[in-house]
Amino acid sequence: MRVVLTALLVVTVVACTTSPTGRRQLQLFPEEQMAEMGVTAFAQMQEKVPVAQDKGVQAYVECVADAITRQLPEQREWEVKVFKDDSANAFALPGGKIGVHTGLLTVAETPAQLAAVIGHEVGHVIAQHSNERMSTAFATDAGLQIAGALAGADGSQGKQLAMAALGLGAQFGVLLPFSRTQESESDQIGLQLMAQAGFDPQEAVTLWQNMMKSQGDGPPEFLSTHPSGASRIERLQEQMPEAMKLYQQARAAGRKPNCSP
Numbered sequence: 001m002r003v004v005l006t007a008l009l010v011v012t013v014v015a016c017t018t019s020p021t022g023r024r025q026l027q028l029f030p031e032e033q034m035a036e037m038g039v040t041a042f043a044q045m046q047e048k049v050p051v052a053q054d055k056g057v058q059a060y061v062e063c064v065a066d067a068i069t070r071q072l073p074e075q076r077e078w079e080v081k082v083f084k085d086d087s088a089n090a091f092a093l094p095g096g097k098i099g100v101h102t103g104l105l106t107v108a109e110t111p112a113q114l115a116a117v118i119g120h121e122v123g124h125v126i127a128q129h130s131n132e133r134m135s136t137a138f139a140t141d142a143g144l145q146i147a148g149a150l151a152g153a154d155g156s157q158g159k160q161l162a163m164a165a166l167g168l169g170a171q172f173g174v175l176l177p178f179s180r181t182q183e184s185e186s187d188q189i190g191l192q193l194m195a196q197a198g199f200d201p202q203e204a205v206t207l208w209q210n211m212m213k214s215q216g217d218g219p220p221e222f223l224s225t226h227p228s229g230a231s232r233i234e235r236l237q238e239q240m241p242e243a244m245k246l247y248q249q250a251r252a253a254g255r256k257p258n259c260s261p
Contacts, residue, residue: 019127021185027128028135031094034128038093042079045099052082052102061100063259064114067197068122069098088214092121094130107210111259112194112203119190119197127189129182184235191236191243198255201236201243208233 017025052058058080065080078096085101088108092098098118108114124130187204195201212230 017128019185020123020189021127023181023185025128025132026135027131029131031128031131034131035095038095038097038125038130042081042093042095042097042099045083046081050084052084054082057102057105057261058082060111060259060261061105061114063257064111064199065098065100065118067199067255067257067259068115068119068193071193071196072122072126088211090117090121092118092125094125094128098122105261107214108207109210110203110206111257111261112199112201113207113210115194115197115199115257116190116201116204116207119193120186121190122193123186123189124182127182127185129186132182133179183232187232187236188239191239192246195243195246196250196255198247198250198257201240201247204236205233205240208236 017027019025061082062080065078069076069078076096078098080098080100082100082102086103087101088104088106089101090099090104098121100114100118104117105114108117191201191204194204
């Protein structure tokens with residue numbers, strides 16, 4: 001394990017990259033390792049939470065997700081699963097994995113609103129936020145536990161922290177939220193992706209309004225570690241003119257997703 005720690009610490013000086021929005025990031029872990037972790041986490045998620053059996057719902061979510069992922073510069077096949085869970089939540093993982101909880105479909109009332117969530121989650125993946133979180137946590141006790149898990153050490157806490165870094169903390173018992181900077185960046189990327197796919201980006205604002213209305217006694221899981229709905233809506237509205245241009249270009253090019261719930 002000491003060898004792993006030393007090697008990773010040495011490369012910190014050369015491990016800076018640039019995110020899709022031009023922000024500088026620290027990324028210590030190879031993309032292949034992150035992808036492997038994502039695939040493993042997705043398999044464990046399917047063991048922990050039942051997959052929804054409604055083929056119509058599965059086809060609907062796949063339709064929206066496929067429209068989003070087709071806009072990515074690097075084309076690959078993404079696996080999409082709908083999980084039977086009442087929480088209003090979704091996630092995307094390195095390695096091309098997307099999960100949507102059935103509870104989200106009561107809040108994301110239209111295909112475009114679902115596209116806003118999936119675009120946001122895919123934004124975390126293409127901006128490599130999981131890698132960034134694990135890398136910046138590396139100097140802390142949490143980072144050392146994650147490193148131990150990656151090096152093969154037997155430690156359930158480290159494995160839980162690794163899952164949390166991927167974005168599955170609520171399911172695996174450890175909360176490790178994305179930063180506000182990462183959340184805002186994913187919002188921006190997601191808004192662009194949904195517009196490029198031919199979904200009306202204005203529906204992203206409606207989605208977050210729905211999220212705020214559904215809070216009840218507390219925020220839905222998807223909002224629990226995120227910036228406030230009001231500030232998020234304000235930023236989305238600031239980015240809307242550019243997103244509408246992308247949307248109009250997509251529609252003119254014939255990109256009109258036909259996804260029915």
